[in-house]
Amino acid sequence: MKCKAVHNNLIFFLEKELPDSEMKEVREHLNSCPDCALFAEEMKKTFGILEVEKAVEVNPFFYTRVKARLENQEQEQVVGRPLLVRVLQPVTFSILLVLAVYGGIKMGQPYHSATGNDGLNEMQMIPYLNEMDAEPIEAFLME
Amino acid sequence: MSDPEIIEQLKQGSELAFKKLVETHQKLVVNTCFGLVHNREDAEDIAQDVFIEVYRNIQKFRADSKLSTWLYRIAVNRSLNHIRDNKKNRWFHSFEDEVSAKNKQLQQLESSNSDQPEFELENKQRATILYEAINELPKNQKVAFTLSKYEELSYQEIAEVMELSVSSVESLLFRAKKALQKKLYKCYQKKCM
Ligand SMILES: [Zn+2]
Numbered sequence: 001m002k003c004k005a006v007h008n009n010l011i012f013f014l015e016k017e018l019p020d021s022e023m024k025e026v027r028e029h030l031n032s033c034p035d036c037a038l039f040a041e042e043m044k045k046t047f048g049i050l051e052v053e054k055a056v057e058v059n060p061f062f063y064t065r066v067k068a069r070l071e072n073q074e075q076e077q078v079v080g081r082p083l084l085v086r087v088l089q090p091v092t093f094s095i096l097l098v099l100a101v102y103g104g105i106k107m108g109q110p111y112h113s114a115t116g117n118d119g120l121n122e123m124q125m126i127p128y129l130n131e132m133d134a135e136p137i138e139a140f141l142m143e
Numbered sequence: 144m145s146d147p148e149i150i151e152q153l154k155q156g157s158e159l160a161f162k163k164l165v166e167t168h169q170k171l172v173v174n175t176c177f178g179l180v181h182n183r184e185d186a187e188d189i190a191q192d193v194f195i196e197v198y199r200n201i202q203k204f205r206a207d208s209k210l211s212t213w214l215y216r217i218a219v220n221r222s223l224n225h226i227r228d229n230k231k232n233r234w235f236h237s238f239e240d241e242v243s244a245k246n247k248q249l250q251q252l253e254s255s256n257s258d259q260p261e262f263e264l265e266n267k268q269r270a271t272i273l274y275e276a277i278n279e280l281p282k283n284q285k286v287a288f289t290l291s292k293y294e295e296l297s298y299q300e301i302a303e304v305m306e307l308s309v310s311s312v313e314s315l316l317f318r319a320k321k322a323l324q325k326k327l328y329k330c331y332q333k334k335c336m
Contacts, residue, residue: 049269062187066194067162
C-alpha cells in the first residue's frame with residue numbers, strides 16, 4: 001500500500017471501518033513508514049479531543065438558569081401591557097370627550113325647545129347622561 | 144419517571160415534570176449544541192432556549208414520537224441558526240490561514256500564562272484545528288457528524304432526527320470523514336498541527 005492510499009483511508013482505519021484485509025495493510029504500512037505513522041498518531045490525538053469534550057460535566061445550575069430565563073420572559077410579557085394602556089388611554093379620553101360634547105348638545109336642546117314638557121325631559125336626560133359618563137370612567141380605572 | 148410520564152405531567156402543568164425533563168436530557172442537548180457551535184457558553188445558552196421551546200410547545204407534542212428526537216431537532220435547528228447569525232466574513236481566508244492565526248493567538252495567550260503544561264497548549268491547538276475543519280463542512284455533513292460523534296447515535300437514529308434515509312446518512316458521514324481527513328492532512332503538511 002502506498003502512502004497516498006494510506007492517507008485516504010486513515011480515518012476509516014482509526015474508526016475500524018475498513019475491511020479486515022485493508023486494516024491489515026494499513027497497519028503494516030504504518031509499522032514501516034514513520035511519516036505516515038506520525039500523521040496517524042496526530043490524527044488520533046486530534047479526534048481524541050471529541051472524547052474529552054463529551055466527558056465534560058454538565059453545569060449543576062443549568063435548570064435554575066432555564067427556570068430564571070423562562071420567568072424573565074414571562075415577566076417581560078406582563079411588562080408589555082402598559083404599552084396597551086398607553087394606546088387605550090388617549091382612545092378612552094377621546095371617546096369621553098365626544099360623549100361629553102354630544103351630551104352637552106343634547107342637554108342644551110330642552111332649553112332651546114320651549115315646550116311644556118321641559119321638566120320631564122330634563123329628568124329623563126340626566127340619569128341617562130350619568131350612566132354614559134360613569135361607565136367608560138369605571139372601565140378605564142379598572143384597566 | 145419515564146419520558147411519556149414526564150410529558151403527560153408537563154402537559155398538565157407540573158413544574159416538577161419540567162425539572163425532571165431538563166435534568167434527564169440536559170447533557171444530550173448541551174452536547175449536541177456544543178458539537179455544532181464549539182463554545183461551552185454558547186452551547187448552554189442555546190440549550191436553555193431549547194428547553195424553553197419544549198416547555199411552551201409541549202401541548203403540540205405528539206405522544207407517539209420520541210422526546211429525544213424532538214430535542215435533537217430543536218437543538219440542531221437552534222445551533223444552526225446561531226452559526227448563521229454569527230458567521231464571520233471569511234472570503235479571503237483559507238482554512239490553514241485561519242487555523243494558524245488562531246493558534247498564534249493561543250500561543251501568545253499561553254506564553255503569558257507559564258504555569259500551563261505544554262500538552263494543554265497542544266490539545267487546544269488540536270481542538271482549534273478540529274473545530275475549524277468541522278465548521279467548514281456543509282451543513283448536513285456537520286449535523287450528521289456531530290450526532291454520530293458527540294451523541295454516538297446510530298445511522299438509524301440520525302436518519303430519524305434529520306428526516307433522511309439511512310443510506311443518505313451513511314453517505315453524509317462518509318463524505319464528512321473524507322473531508323475532515325483531507326483538511327487535517329493539509330494542515331499536517333503545512334505544519335499547522
Ligand atoms: Zn507512508
